[in-house]
Amino acid sequence: MTTAPVSVAGIGAAVRSGEVSAVEVLERHLAAIDAREPDIHAFNLVTADAARATAARVDADVAAGRDPGPLAGVPIALKDNLCTRGVPTTCSSRILEGWRPPYDATVVRRLAAAGAVFVGKTNLDEFAMGSSTENSAFGVTLNPLDTSRVAGGSSGGSAAAVAASFAAASLGSDTGGSIRQPAALCGVVGVKPTYGTVSRYGLVAFASSLDQIGPFTNDVRDASIVLEAISGHDPLDSTSIPRGPVTTTEVLDRGVAGLRVGRIVDLPGGSDPEVEQRLAEAFDALRAAGATIVDVELPSMKFGLTAYYLIAPAEASSNLARYDGVRYGMRVDAPDTNAMYGATRAAGFGDEVKRRIMLGTYALSAGYFDAYYGKALKVRRLIHDDFDRAYAQADVLLTPTSPIVAFPVGAKVDDPLSMYLCDVFTIPTNLAGHPAMSVPFGTGADGLPVGVQVLAPTLGEPVMFQVAAELERAAAR
């Protein structure tokens, strides 16, 4: 090989065949980390030594004629809310500082079994609450394409790690857009699979009914390969769908002729004009490739953000109650148990996490439940019904991933509502449990990347990838 492989597909094939060693591949990525990580801060922890040991083992397997698996030697970064046995897992929160999980998340086990090499744990908004990775207790992650800007969030570290070539792929988690939005802002591919496709076992929960793990990669094919490796039924997650891995690689070259692509006529406005322009071009490209564009309505989509900011905090208020200083993580001593809880949680959680815990506790409280949480669940049902009607007319829907391109660090930190609006197009997908992915599609203001979001119905990953691959080809032209 004349040029070193950079893609998941290329590295996996080259390492398996012995053309390139896993150690070589790893060292190239570690060199990139050494060079640029101080300016980007994608990682909470770089696990270089463990990665070198793994890479050497992969090479030994190849030398001995054993197949290390489809991801042989592929350097992968893990969002720091995925449990890694013996390796600190912080959720970018002080409250979990020093905690080392005694077990691996299912996705971590599956990637390891496929031959992957883990390069480190990536930064995130604390407990995945945020859209800019500015809510991290350990500092902001900067956008590799413009380090005065945010990388998006909450999986900002994972998006930046791929964009900066610190890893060939990474995993993030998406509760309301936390994979897709940073993917769009960093110019990479990000996938939120159908709820239940990827096991949540070992993902530190933010909002359990919405959380889903997915990959970041440089291209659509790589995303397909990583998703196949991490998906499929897991008996340890009761919400896991009892079926095999999601296989989409065989549809990538099929084109979109005959497919119906939906345009949401009542899509909430307020996007950058360039973003609107790129979306229009995406529709044009698909039409040119033989797809039919159909208009659909999603009238309840505009209530999605409000419903989300009741449901997600409500679940979070319960999920985060376990951080009480009794068994692990931070403990601030106090004269009695209740005071210890208060002091620990006051010191351990950042402002945004506290804000959402209070919001969620209130929404579930006696006397308010029906008006807030109960009503939000009804909206969730309405959104689901709207999508069902839309998918009776269209195979996929297209929207911008984010209404805006990467914004300057600090621009929105004091305005939570404007930050929340970053997720207006991504949230309805989580409420419905559907898959969606962001594909880079040209640039917007200041030459920053724009992502187009492809949405599909439950288990519609094949058609979603089919369309995403076509958009990728169009964007390259």
Place this chain on the structure above:
Amino acid sequence: MSGYTIDGWEIVVGLEVHVELATATKLFSASANRFGDEPNIHIDPVTLGLPGALPVLNRQAVELAMRIGLALECTVQPCTFHRKNYFYPDMPKAYQISQYDQPLNVDGWLELPGGKRIGVERAHLEEDTGKSTHVGGSGGRIHGSDHSLIDFNRAGVPLVEIVGRPDIASPEEAKQYVTELRQILVAVGASDAKMEEGSMRCDANVSVRKPGQPLGTRCEIKNVNSVRSLGRAIEYEARRQIALIESGEKVRQETRHWDETDGHTHTLRTKEDADDYRYFLEPDLVPLAPDAAWIESVRAALPMLPRERRRRLAEATGVPADGEAVMVVVERGQDDYVLAVGAAGGDVARALVHVKEAYAEQGSIPSVPAADLAGMITLETSGRITATQAKTVLSELLSNGGGDAAAIAAAKGFEAMDASSLEALVDEALAAQPAAWAKYCDGEEKAVGAIVGHIMKASKGQADGKAVSAILQARRG
């Protein structure tokens, strides 16, 4: 028990009984469900509520809970799990997974031995907490203690909470309810139901009212650790409430703690400081809908219940079903044995008496083969040995684990006395006790004792008391 009043007040009691299920593993994880081991050895990420861990429902627990429901004549229905949120150090997740508005079993009843039916509102599944030991301070309570130790072996153990309707009208009925419930739970193999070990716990909701009046304000009594305490606590609480009302005060709705040592109930918490549990649907679990085939297979496998067993034994022996002998023998699980003795040719009523009296310490499977006991009873009922001799033979059988009753009787020199020998003994006794005979003939029944005693002494206990009495009665005319 109907008509029970204290100073003209009726009491109304509803019982909430928690039972630990006799499963191999915990409700949501693979750790062993075992009592009495070294602390904190039956733990795992799920039990400890570690970040990222997820619950997986134990099928055996569901099946045992269904057995309880079906034995209590409940309807088994599709159900869901909720989170009950509150902070306590021995509750690892800071929420308990329980069932709320859609429990597994609803609308059943339990029949007391006397025939009265007590309604069962629901019997639902939930997880147990860990066990706290408060060190220092007084009374083993968290308040005022120096520090607390937590054993998580019990955390996540499956419980069924059986919520009875307020149909209980006396302390005695409450005791009968719990005793009967315990027998049912043991019979169906759902639990060992030991109040002293905490595998069965009982809270009592108590209120009082004048006949015909609406229900009074109730208090919930906790920490009742035996059937006897239950009766005492209910009676104390009823009298306390009556005294309050009669002195012009009001009963305050509250949770009260039964103190075994002073025999009083004390305020634990009032309604005002009750927790708001913020129940919401547990997003980490899916709805549980046992299908008809499963329900019917569980129903078909149910053993005969105590009520049925008592009826069967009563019919076979001609003794009342709620009489002491039948109650005791069924509770000990010796009824099958009694019936087997009958089937082997022994008088079944006599077998009931012997088993009740002689087998008290013998556990549920008497060591003497039924045919051997039948042989002994036949010797007795045919008059070949006396009742006193029968006891001697039986104790020989018990210590040998069986044997030929006739051979034992012969070896002991127990010989049936023929009628002429008995008549001769009577002649001799009457001659020796003329005064007693005269009194007896004058109608003083007690006087017969001296004559019978004389005969027994003279025969060295071999005379049959019944036969002697019959001769004496015949001679008196």
